[in-house]
Amino acid sequence: MIYSYPDYYKKFRCIADKCPDTCCSDWQIVIDDESLEKYRNYAGEYRQTLHRNIQWEEGVFGHNRKGKCAFLRDDGLCDMYKHMGKDSLCTTCREYPRHTEEFENIREISLSLSCPEVARILMQKTEPVTFVCEEDDEEEVFEDYDYFLFSNLEDIREEILKITQNREESLKARIRKVLQIGASAQRHYEEGDLIDWDECEDTDKVCVKDEYELFRKHMRFLSEELELLYQDWDDVLVESEVLLFDQGESGFTENKKRFLSWWGNSSLPSLEIVLEQIVVYFISIYLLGAVYDGNILGKIDSAVGHVTVIFLLLLARWIKCSEKLEMADLIELVYRYSREIEHSDENLDRVEELDWFIRI
Template sequence: MIYTYPDYYKKFSCIADKCPDTCCGKWQIVIDDDSLEKYEDYNGEYRDELRRKVNWKEGVFRHGRSGKCAFLRDDMLCDMYIHMGKNSLCTTCREYPRHTEEFENVREISLSLSCPEVARILMNITDKVTFATEEDDEDEVFDDFDYFLYSNLEDIREEILNVIQDRSVDIRSRIERVIQIGASAQRHYDEGDLVMWNECEERDKPEIHGEHEEHILLQKQAMFLIEELELLYDDWEDVLIESQELLFGQGEEAFAGNRKRFDAWWRNHGGCAPHMTLDIFLEQIIVYFISIYLLGAVYDDNISGKVNACVGHAVELYMLLMARWLRNGETLSVDDLIELSYRYSREIEHSDENLEQVEVLDWFGL
């Protein structure tokens, strides 16, 4: 078995009650079968409290009047953990924000950007993210696993990471090349050829839009987030609607001017922090999503859909940050980067429906 993880993986440690937006909040936490059975058999002095706060029919933890997990105390610590110990935690509570993608004899382990502490770590990394590998003697076989396609996808991902982390090239050109690689790989796969990402043709290049067409496209993407995706938090819809108005409410000319000033502010004046340039921010977001989701195409054959979605997430975060910059009076902080990154991730990555939707959207076509 091969295990891979990003180089910042071991930097993470839960900050518990210091977290600005606890994962014990409004999420519905599903209890794994083993933990549920353990709770049913528990006969300690905390038994009555435990039984009252578990929804046994649904296999989830109940929420209190505040809408947060019933075990979350006013001091933001877990009451079950305090009374029953670390081993009492269910799989979700024990492992989050660690996330694992499973392939035959491979486990790709990552940290979810939806955690504020993970977002803080990533938003303070300026070096190119690399990935570590470990092995053990475990062996397994997946039925109908297309190892040949998987191997090709590994090569494609390696090339995409090389392209997006090549800081000698401007970020827009890097992004266009990434989209082209995804389109080329998908075309070759659909034609029954080897997945030859490097044999690109003119038709594989992303369409270059003028300012007017790009304005229409960005509006379309923004409306997709509001109208087509499952909204997990009520106040997230407020963020999207406010952003839509700030970005597009005064017309195309105002949008173009705001965008130029936003880019100039970030590029020429250090932005929200001297260490986090706009190019590095976009690079880190794309690396994050590509590293987690691209290899999943071995299960659904949707190579270009995954590539485009990973790039699309970076574009949407850029737009949300520009809206926040406008709302703040043309300024932005690292805290804004952290907050919008983890909140966006929660809405996308914590919904299977949304993950499927973003991979079938025509992100860059009018």
């Protein structure tokens, strides 16, 4: 069994009550069967409080009137943890923000950007992300597993990450190559000759005739095509669209120009590096999942689409803040966007079906 994880994985430590947006708020935390049975049989002094704050039929923790987990104390710490110890935590509470993708004899472990501390670590990282591999003697066999497809997907991902992290080229040029590979790989897969995935054609190139309309389309995807998880996120989207597009194309173009100039002279990490890290994050986690559904293009296009939208949200926040932006704004927008996308199976499926980019 091979285990891989990004090089910043072991830097993560939960900051508990110091977290600016606790994962114990608003979410419906599903309790795994083993923990649910343990809670049901718990006979300690804390039993009454424990049982009162679990919704047994749904198998989830209850919420208080503020919409937070019933076990979250006012000081930001977990009351169950205090009374029952760390072994009392269910799988979700124990493992988040760690996430594992499972393939035959491979486990790819990542940290979710939906966690503010993970977003902080990645957004402040300036060197290219690398991946650490370890292995043990365990073996397994998945039924009906297409190892040939998986092997080709590994090659495609390796090439895409290599291109994305080639800082000798502009990010726009790198992205265009990545999108072309996505279309080529999907075309060869459907023709039954994926081994030639890197034989690209002009028809695989993305055609952007109107960048302004492309940006507007991507913002509409967020408000019209996706499930809304947090009501206040809708306020962010509505406000952002007004700030970005109410002045028309000329106003948008001028704001974008000033924004790029401002960022280049700010103390924030390079914008190209920030966006590169986000592309690498989404590609590294989701592309190999095409071994189960064959949707190579959807996974690559959506990864780039996420970066486009995050760029627009940053631009809108910069306009709102009188042409200023702090690291806290960058971190907040990244982790909140991730929550809306990655905490919804419906949204994860939908973003891979959307027509993000048009080919020639």
